[in-house]
Amino acid sequence: MPPVETAPAATPTLSLVAGAGTRAVRIRRFEARDAVLLVGSSISSLALTWLLYERLTPLSGTFGFWVSWYATFLAMVGVTNVVEYDAVRARDRIATVVLWSVGLGVITPLLLVVGYTIARGIGALRIQFFLEDQRYVGALSRADEGGGRHAIIGTLQQVGLAALISVPLGLLTAVYLSEVRGRLARPLRMVTDAMSAIPSIVAGLFIYALWILTLGNSPSGFAGALALSVLFLPTVTRTSEVVLGLVPGGLREASLALGGTEWRTTTGVVLPTARTGLATAVILGIARVIGETAPLILTIGGAFVVNANPFSGKQDALPYFVYRLVRFPQPAQIQRAWTGALVLLVVVLALFVIARVIGGGGPDHISRFRRARLRRKGLA
Amino acid sequence: MTSTMLGSTAPEAKDPTPVPIAIPTNRDRGDRVYRALATFGGTVTFVLMALIAVFLLTRGWDALRVAGWRFFTEQGWEPGAGRFGIGSMLPYTVVIALVALFIAVPVSIGVALFITECAPRRIRRPLTSLVDVLAAVPSLIYGLWGLFFLQPRLLPLSRWLGDHLGFIPIFGVSGEGPRPLSLFAGSAFVAGIVVSLMVIPICTAVMREVFSQTPAGEKEGALALGGTRWGVIRDVVLPFGRSGIIGGSMLGLGRALGETIAVTLLISVAFDWKWSVIEQGGNSIAAHIALRFSESTEFGISALMGAGLVLFAITLVVNAAASVVVARSRTGAATEI
Numbered sequence: 001m002p003p004v005e006t007a008p009a010a011t012p013t014l015s016l017v018a019g020a021g022t023r024a025v026r027i028r029r030f031e032a033r034d035a036v037l038l039v040g041s042s043i044s045s046l047a048l049t050w051l052l053y054e055r056l057t058p059l060s061g062t063f064g065f066w067v068s069w070y071a072t073f074l075a076m077v078g079v080t081n082v083v084e085y086d087a088v089r090a091r092d093r094i095a096t097v098v099l100w101s102v103g104l105g106v107i108t109p110l111l112l113v114v115g116y117t118i119a120r121g122i123g124a125l126r127i128q129f130f131l132e133d134q135r136y137v138g139a140l141s142r143a144d145e146g147g148g149r150h151a152i153i154g155t156l157q158q159v160g161l162a163a164l165i166s167v168p169l170g171l172l173t174a175v176y177l178s179e180v181r182g183r184l185a186r187p188l189r190m191v192t193d194a195m196s197a198i199p200s201i202v203a204g205l206f207i208y209a210l211w212i213l214t215l216g217n218s219p220s221g222f223a224g225a226l227a228l229s230v231l232f233l234p235t236v237t238r239t240s241e242v243v244l245g246l247v248p249g250g251l252r253e254a255s256l257a258l259g260g261t262e263w264r265t266t267t268g269v270v271l272p273t274a275r276t277g278l279a280t281a282v283i284l285g286i287a288r289v290i291g292e293t294a295p296l297i298l299t300i301g302g303a304f305v306v307n308a309n310p311f312s313g314k315q316d317a318l319p320y321f322v323y324r325l326v327r328f329p330q331p332a333q334i335q336r337a338w339t340g341a342l343v344l345l346v347v348v349l350a351l352f353v354i355a356r357v358i359g360g361g362g363p364d365h366i367s368r369f370r371r372a373r374l375r376r377k378g379l380a
Numbered sequence: 381m382t383s384t385m386l387g388s389t390a391p392e393a394k395d396p397t398p399v400p401i402a403i404p405t406n407r408d409r410g411d412r413v414y415r416a417l418a419t420f421g422g423t424v425t426f427v428l429m430a431l432i433a434v435f436l437l438t439r440g441w442d443a444l445r446v447a448g449w450r451f452f453t454e455q456g457w458e459p460g461a462g463r464f465g466i467g468s469m470l471p472y473t474v475v476i477a478l479v480a481l482f483i484a485v486p487v488s489i490g491v492a493l494f495i496t497e498c499a500p501r502r503i504r505r506p507l508t509s510l511v512d513v514l515a516a517v518p519s520l521i522y523g524l525w526g527l528f529f530l531q532p533r534l535l536p537l538s539r540w541l542g543d544h545l546g547f548i549p550i551f552g553v554s555g556e557g558p559r560p561l562s563l564f565a566g567s568a569f570v571a572g573i574v575v576s577l578m579v580i581p582i583c584t585a586v587m588r589e590v591f592s593q594t595p596a597g598e599k600e601g602a603l604a605l606g607g608t609r610w611g612v613i614r615d616v617v618l619p620f621g622r623s624g625i626i627g628g629s630m631l632g633l634g635r636a637l638g639e640t641i642a643v644t645l646l647i648s649v650a651f652d653w654k655w656s657v658i659e660q661g662g663n664s665i666a667a668h669i670a671l672r673f674s675e676s677t678e679f680g681i682s683a684l685m686g687a688g689l690v691l692f693a694i695t696l697v698v699n700a701a702a703s704v705v706v707a708r709s710r711t712g713a714a715t716e717i
Contacts, residue, residue, distance in 0.1 A: 061536060061540070063533075063536070063537060064540070088608055088611070089608065091608070091610055092608035092609055092610040092611070094610075095609070095610035095613065096498065096609065096610070098490065099490055099493055099494040099497075099498045100494065100498065102487055102490030102491055102494060103490065103491050103494030103495065103498065103499060103507065106487060106491050106510075106511060106514070106580065106584075107507075107510050109514070109577050110510060110513060110514050110517070112525070112529065113517055113521060113522065113525045113577075114517075116525055116528075116529045117521060117524070117525065120528070168421075169421050169424050171421075172417060172418050172420070172421025172422070173418075173421045173422045173424070173425055175418045175421070176418040176419060176421055176422035177422070179418070180415055180418045180419065182415070182418075182419055182422070184419070184422055184423070184426075185422075187426075188422050188425060188426070190700070190703060191425055191426055191429055192425055193699065193703050194429065194696050194699055194700060194703075195425060195428065195429055197631070197634045197635065197638070197695055197696075197698075197699040198432070198638070198692060198695060198696075199637070199638025199639070199640060199666050199691055199692070199695055200638070200640055201638070201640040201666045201669050201670055201688065201691075202432065202436070202638070202666075202688050202691060202692045202695075203432075205436060205669065205684070205685060205688040206431070206432045206435055206436065208681075209435040209436065209438075209439040209685060210431065210435050213439060213681075214435070214439075230428065230432075233424075233425065233428070234425070237425070261407075261408060261410055261411050262407065262411045262414060262415070263410045263411050263413075263414040266414070284516075287516050288516070290518075291517075291518020291519070291520060291521070292518070293518070293519070293520045293640075293641045294640035294641050294644075294666070294670055297670050297673060297674075298673055319518065319520050319641075322520055322524070323520060323641065323645075326524060326527075326645070337524070338524070341520070341521050341524055344518060344520070344521065345517065345518070345521055348516055348517065348518060349513070349516070351516075352512075352513055352516045356509060
């Protein structure tokens with residue numbers, strides 16, 4: 001088929017995507033009348049539900065009340081819009097209300113989880129949680145006695161070792177997928193996807209079978225680190241590959257055209273350009289594995305006192321500490337578990353925020369710190 | 381095979397899409413070492429996956445040979461007596477995952493549509509980040525929260541379902557008269573709801589990605605024909621993103637099947653299969669491994685390895701299928717208007 005001559009596409013006057021050079025046209029407006037309809041619907045449905053629920057039918061329960069209210073509210077929105085406009089508009093309105101409530105409602109569980117963890121954990125959180133272990137603590141001790149220093153040390157060492165193993169391997173794999181693009185790239189991408197989906201307990205079983213049963217080692221922090229690195233590797237690979245893919249091809253071509261070798265192109269151009277993105281990938285990977293419990297149940301053994309050597313002897317970890325204590329019947333032990341959970345959650349959320357801050361922009365984004373350093377060198 | 385691809389910009393090219401041309405390069409030794417190193421890094425993933433399968437199989441072989449095909453039908457777990465299998469565990473695992481998907485899929489479609497089609501530009505990025513935070517919260521903390529916060533508040537709903545919809549097998553409850561709330565604690569229903577929170581971010585991410593690739597021209601065409609926003613969603617975005625919805629749901633299914641700690645904390649273990657979702661008692665392969673591991677004999681551990689192998693195989697199949705579906709989805713690049 002001969003290529004059809006087409007005029008250069010005119011700038012769309014009605015564009016949903018407000019890119020550079022196109023002017024976004026508002027295709028709908030939220031007018032005062034719509035606001036009145038919404039508020040009126042919500043009030044009238046509240047009144048109607050109350051009448052039905054509390055006066056006319058023998059129903060009860062807060063949850064049921066709000067479910068009924070929401071259903072009545074949607075019906076009310078539909079009816080008022082049919083009266084004011086037409087049925088097509090009414091369906092659109094109902095859909096919009098549903099999407100808004102789902103979209104904003106999805107945040108509710110997050111707020112509940114974080115809020116409840118803070119509420120339960122903050123009560124017994126003392127500075128000695130970071131300074132003491134469970135050496136002098138029994139099941140009947142007060143909840144704010146002792147601490148989780150042994151677990152925090154264990155978690156830091158295990159996650160650190162897992163990162164030492166997985167980050168170089170993951171980066172190499174990402175470089176292979178994105179820069180070398182050898183024959184194995186397609187199957188490798190599939191296998192990486194498959195690996196990122198293996199259940200965390202299976203990673204623990206695997207290391208138990210390989211490292212402990214077959215090679216005859218005993219449970220230790222290092223075994224836990226190995227299990228974590230099985231989960232860490234595909235995460236780092238996938239996110240790093242995406243980040244490397246964002247590096248503009250022109251930069252690579254310029255480097256090669258200037259006579260740079262592939263090695264120099266990757267280490268001198270591609271990786272530095274993607275630096276913040278790669279840091280984000282690593283931090284997100286850490287945030288994912290730091291809360292993993294299942295692989296550690298099988299591999300680290302667990303301990304109540306500090307063991308700062310990850311290569312010999314049983315070790316504890318913060319998630320394992322929480323998991324074990326919460327299964328005790330004593331309230332003080334459960335309280336300790338919540339304290340540990342709060343520390344864990346704060347660490348995970350902090351890592352997440354750090355990753356967002358340093359990786360907020362694309363590959364050409366220059367962070368504030370980097371800009372300051374470049375300015376010192378007189379480059380920006 | 382070379383890595384250097386440049387777009388052909390020859391003016392006489394008929395084809396408007398640039399065709400990459402291969403440039404022959406002479407690699408020095410440094411580059412050969414570099415390529416070998418990267419290839420080595422890549423093969424580690426293959427080797428690891430193979431090792432996982434091999435070690436689970438060899439370590440589980442003792443038990444699997446004793447149990448034979450009955451491993452898939454036997455409901456109890458007494459490795460010492462030679463009677464053990466995943467006959468109730470496997471269906472319970474699937475039930476928990478299905479409960480999770482039953483909630484997660486509609487919610488994820490809604491959230492993904494809201495982010496791509498509906499939300500004001502200002503709140504899109506923050507909302508996307510918040511959904512990602514939902515994925516970052518450790519499953520241990522979801523388990524704790526589900527056990528102490530959600531379950532007590534959910535039990536009245538379970539009882540209501542049992543009292544009023546008990547004629548449906550999945551809501552059937554044993555016993556008559558006023559039932560105690562404790563009869564509904566530790567059910568697959570409660571576990572599934574908590575797991576759904578962990579599945580929502582995964583499904584949402586895939587669906588959002590696919591929905592956002594809907595060709596703007598098709599959406600604008602629908603709007604120009606007088607369609608409302610809901611019309612555009614129903615007739616353009618959803619048909620376009622159907623494979624994304626299926627693929628995202630299957631990825632979520634893979635995650636839900638393997639979820640361990642939250643289920644371990646929530647479920648009250650039962651080995652006999654029943655249809656009721658809301659009544660106390662359930663199990664999952666992953667939770668069973670976590671719970672039984674420390675008190676198992678050598679043979680018992682071999683049996684657990686066998687169960688782990690089955691779980692590994694199932695999640696692999698589900699995820700491979702999901703990847704194929706997502707990869708096949710029609711992309712906007714092929715659409716010209």
